[in-house]
Amino acid sequence: MSVPALEVRGLVKHYPGVKALDGVDLVVHQHEVLGLAGENGAGKSTLLKALVGLVTPDAGEIYVRGEAVRLRSVVEAANHGIGMVFQEQSLVPNLTAAENIVLGSEGPAVRRGIYRWDAMRRLAQEQLDKIGSHIDPLARTDSLSFADRQMVEIAKVLRIEERSQHPPVIILDEPTSVLESKEIETLFAQIRRLREFASVVFVSHRLDEVLDVCDRVAVLRGGQSVGEVATAGAVPGELHRMMIGSTGSDDHYHENAAVPVTAEQPRLSIRGLSGSTFHDIDLDVASGEIVAIVGVHGSGREDVCRALFGAEPTTAGEIRMDGRKVDLSSTRAACAAGIGYVPAERKIEGMVGPMSVADNMTLSKQQARCTGPFVAPRKQAGLVDGWIKRLSIRTPTRDTAIGRLSGGNQQKVVLARWLVGGDIRLLLLDHPTRGLDIGARSEVYRLMRELAGTGVATVLLADSLEEAIGMADRILVMTDGRVATEVACPNGGKPSPLDLVKVMV
Amino acid sequence: MSTPAATRPATVSLRAGRFTGFMPLIALVTLMAALTAVDPDFLTQRSLTAALRTAAPLIVLAAGATLVVLCGGIDLSIAALASLSTVLLALWLPDLGGPATPAVILIAAAIGAVQGAAHVLLRIPSFIVTLGGMSILSAIALVVSGAGTVRVVDDSTVSWLDLYIGGFLPTSAAVAILLVALIALVLKVTPLQSWVSATGYTESAARLAGTPVDLVKIGVFCLSGACAGFAAVMLVSRQFSGGPTMADNLLLPAVAAIVVGGTAITGGHGSVWRSLAGALVVTLLRVGLPIVGVPSAYEQILYGAIIVVAVALTLDGSKVSTIK
Amino acid sequence: AVLTGCSEESGGGTAAAGSESCESSEVRLVGQVRNESNPYEASWLAGGDVFAQSVGLKQERLTYDGDSTKQQEQISQILAGNTKCLVMNVLPNGDSDTAPIVKGADQAGAYLVTQWNKPADLKPADHKTWLSHITYNGIESGQQIGDALSTAIGGNGGIIALQGVLDTAAAKDRFAGLEASLAKNPGVKLLDQQAANFSRAEALTVTKTLLTKHGDNVKGIWAANDDMALGALEALQQAGRSGKVAVVGIDAVPDAVSAVQKGDMTATVSSDGTWQGGIGLAIGYCVATGKLKVADIAAGNRAFFARQFLVTKDNAAEFAQPKANPADFECGNVFNRVAGPLT
Amino acid sequence: MTVATEVAVAPRRPSRRGASLRDAGPPLALIVIFLIFAALSPQFRSADNVRNIVDAAAVLAVVTCGITFVLMMGSIDLSAAGVMGASALTVSLLVANNRNDNDFGLLGILIAVLLGCAFGCLSGLALVLLKVPSFMATLGVSAIGLGVATLMFAGVQPNITDTMLESWAIERLLGFSYLTWIAVACILIGWLVQRYTRLGRYAYAIGGAEEVLTLSGVRVKPYKIGVFALAGAFYGLGGVMVTSQLGAGLVQAGDGYDFSAITAAVVGGTLLTGGRGGVLHSAVGVLLVMVLTNGLVQVGVSPYWQGGVEGLIVVAAVAAAVIPQRRRNQVVK
């Protein structure tokens, strides 16, 4: 076999209190798509950042086409032909797509600090043509759809081709977590095209995706390489076992724990709800029921969810909880009515990064930690520790800033926020498992079941159709801001994803 | 669109973290030492007493505005509001006597709340609301006072603020420190601390957690107004008069006090204690430099250089993601 | 906690007032003005230095950037130091700033001379160490230049007025003087009045606006100080109307005097910064060293208008170079320029 | 500080490149306010007065041009007053004047502008190296500038006798003073910088997403310093222009320009959070502010009330401008 495109030997990276990388070995061959799997915090992102010069390893070597290199910056990495699409999208929203594509290596597009817009457009167009995207290079990035932006990111990464004479290595860190299934398909097509002239490293927590698009999967655990799997004929279970070091439960969605819904008076009942992006929504959710809303981008389901939480204005309609009409003009009113909301954008909407786990957990239900108007530190400590234990949240202490936890554990804290008060009646979950590894997902699912068991009604905007089908008792399909149809989804009588896709488009 | 944080989080150990909490105090002590080195007469009890008395209104102003800054906003109207309050107090003292003081503080609080409400309801940046508020309040003060100083002949009801406890601790300074302690205590023992920091760090998340963000914001503007009113009472007790521009020049020192204390101007991180130390640093700079004989021109140059360095020392970089 | 008045314990001044007189070398001279960045106040401090040198001392210069609170802060810090034989010549920022300064000086036993600003009902005669308050008669000067202006425009036509900082006594008195002048000269009409805050730059913009508003009706510009008059001159030049509109101001700063000499400006009124800077220290020094007894100072000299002169083209040459004359500051001469008691 | 960010979510209102509705607010407000004053006062609508407004806007326009770049980055700059004072004194002592025998003419002007540039660098360095928030760094630099100016002033007002510099304020071309044309040139240059140079585009990008630039391998620090230096140069030129207007170098040459310029920029539609707005927006904002100040005098509003009325209208204008952008969970700081 030819010399590997990229090789990593014994990479070590310490963070205070954490050994993020503990002697990782990794080989990326030419013209292959290598999957990288591992739990949250296994060290995937750290490893990849080391490969593009954003993280300086404490020990270990990196070889590019057999040659030992030291990567001190993104630019150096790019000069060696290594480029990365980051876990969260990283484009400058108020620049044009073209500028984003050439950012950092403008080449002929900028001469002596002066922009040549024509040259820039041409350069960008070349990159976009490579991946067959038809967007206008001079469109502002924030006017593009998610999928188009992802295309721009890939186009941007492909610029490294011009910067090194060798086939590039392109790293994609969880590119799919924010994409819809159709967009994912497009992306995969691009990845397969890339393989023709490049090597690709691909990270996703959706193991089926990994198996689908990759040629080989390397697994990290606790900052160490624990093996690799050729994808041909591999099953997710096997990967999962390597990731966590033991056999995962077969019952991923905890369907056994699902409780039958008794149809009495609905917990949530909305009639004719309309807003700027949705119209005339009717929906009933019974106590203990999990209702998933599915739909493509622009179907308006996020806004319905936000409207139910008072975070989006409505123009018409009526909302009742347990038969009583409620006014949801502010998030505060919604909280008081026993509604909880877990937003999709965890980092900026879900949690207050620099604040402690304890304070984040009690942010919504202050009364739970207070006696009278005063905070009772003991009470809070007991309460928070109780929930940390109950949800097995992995955090050094309750006073650790939540921003330092891994995504899964952050999400558990955000969920716990609604539970500490003990008065939650309706949970609105917007992509609650986005970016979580299988283990953490499974925990979240278990938690959802447990809550449903105690009578909490749940509205779920699932990360994938499989998740919706696995978790929901009933699925609402939304298109263009209206409820297109409703699909019953009882245990034992689950529809197939294909059934849903048919009604979605 | 969310973006990954590229700034590698500074790897400060816990001990270093605790150390930065003392930075404002260290800055204060260093400055005192430097001033004393230049002029040994500076470090006398009487001189310190005078400095404390001088700092009192600034402490009060800065303490109130600190909460606004913690919430991520800024209040540029405090000084103009304090000026207006001195005029109102001076006008009302003859008729109302003692109750004039609470009345003025209430009015100032109400004006603060109105600005807060305008900021929250009209969705205008606090910088603009309070900049507008500043000119409007100045105009009102000018008109109400007839563009002149309003003398207070009988200041018996406010003169207690200009006394000394035990002969050396100015009452006004004691009251100011008490106020800071009170604000800090209330924040600490109630959910307010959580609400304020959550609002300051990540307002959208705070709102989606059901935190009463709007109320908290209006509340802090209200408190900031009340503090401005209270600072005005101190000024009147010291000046025996009210004037439409009396406190105007305290705006930048008050903001400087907050920032020099190490409170992040982007919101979230900081405390009123830090502003107390900051106010003392700023006061020492304002009065100390000329008193120890620094010529006027060099005084300004030194002032500028020292506050910049002081902020560099006190601001805990690891707590503030991007410095704009 | 024991609440006490600040007189004994903290004011602490064991001094002076009348008890025993100081050695000349013991005297501490402090001059305080707004800033050193304008000619008038710079000349004040220079005058203070001239006097200090004449008695072999050094003046401590304080400036407070036109910031009332900062002025108070500095005063209380000064008074917290050694106040035995302390002499202060202070320009209070506004009327309201005088009372606390006086009170502080009283308690500390420091000798104090104030200038320009003080509330009418606060009188040096009621105090032991507040030796004197010196000012110029703003009503008179406002009226003098008003009259000069109306003569210059032939007693007939429209004028505009540029006011100073609205809440200062100087601005108000001077404007009152203009009103008195207008009453005497019925042919002259006040077209407009705007505040330009004693600032050259603001006067420039305001004048330009007023010139377009009133056009050729503007025959004269009355400015409450020379800085604004100079700003108005620039505005006239930029509007292409220099020489066609008469301009008057107050203060006799060097630039204005030379403008008067050249005929660009009609008149200004001398207020002699150099003398003011020295005289306050001189009075204090004389009392502190026992050469002058407070009791001996005539009642009319405890608060007085200093002599001022209308500067016109005829006499401008005399005022072109303001220079302090140490003879003015001798203890026998300190009240030579009294034009009358403060009314 | 002081910010109106929008919550980062999927794009809800796709806005194409080019002018959008929200950019139309300030020009509309300008027209409305102009028409109101024109209806109220015949002098206001006279050609002379319109010329006067434009002439009076010249210095503010130049200063605002500079501050706009800083605001676009999401930083703030309060150093204008000090920098202008220092440059005013510098230029008045370097061109022909009554204090010394210098007569450097254009070179003197250039040096004054460069001095402004140096002060800007100082702010930028304090921000980038000492990690002092720009609010404080520039406040400090302003104090330093005033101190330096006071040192140069040394008690005697330097009056300029340089005919060229004097003529800037007096001579007219097509009805407008040279200063106005200088301001127009500055706006044009500013616009070109903003649109066609890396410095300008990066300033804009830093306001949009600074972290992304770093991830893309762009070293932002030099650009931040560069932006402050550019702004400082504009303030320096502003100081020169004030000197030309007043015929003398004043320490107070820049008094009040810091806040007026920020107000003008914000009224024009530049966000204090950065990432939006620009030089042309600011030009509109400057005109709006000048129309207001002039109009209030023309219609005869009492001097006592002028500041207040102006403040009220500015707040109202910004409030009206943000109405189309209001959303429930929007972050406004």
Ligand SMILES: Nc1ncnc2c1ncn2[C@@H]1O[C@H](COP(=O)(O)OP(=O)(O)OP(=O)(O)O)[C@@H](O)[C@H]1O
């Ligand atoms: N900047 C940092 N400072 C301190 N510790 C860090 C930092 N970045 C990562 N870590 C630690 O390194 C470990 C590995 O993190 P890494 O981001 O590589 O995980 P990951 O495998 O990418 O997880 P995920 O699937 O959640 O993206 C984490 O447990 C974390 O505690």
Ligand SMILES: Nc1ncnc2c1ncn2[C@@H]1O[C@H](COP(=O)(O)OP(=O)(O)OP(=O)(O)O)[C@@H](O)[C@H]1O
């Ligand atoms: N300042 C920090 N200190 C310590 N650990 C950190 C810090 N920042 C990030 N990490 C760690 O780095 C890891 C990855 O961070 P990252 O931001 O990629 O996580 P995420 O996207 O929120 O969640 P997920 O783990 O689901 O991907 C996390 O496990 C987190 O614990």
Ligand SMILES: [Mg+2]
């Ligand atoms: Mg990761």
Ligand SMILES: [Mg+2]
């Ligand atoms: Mg991650």
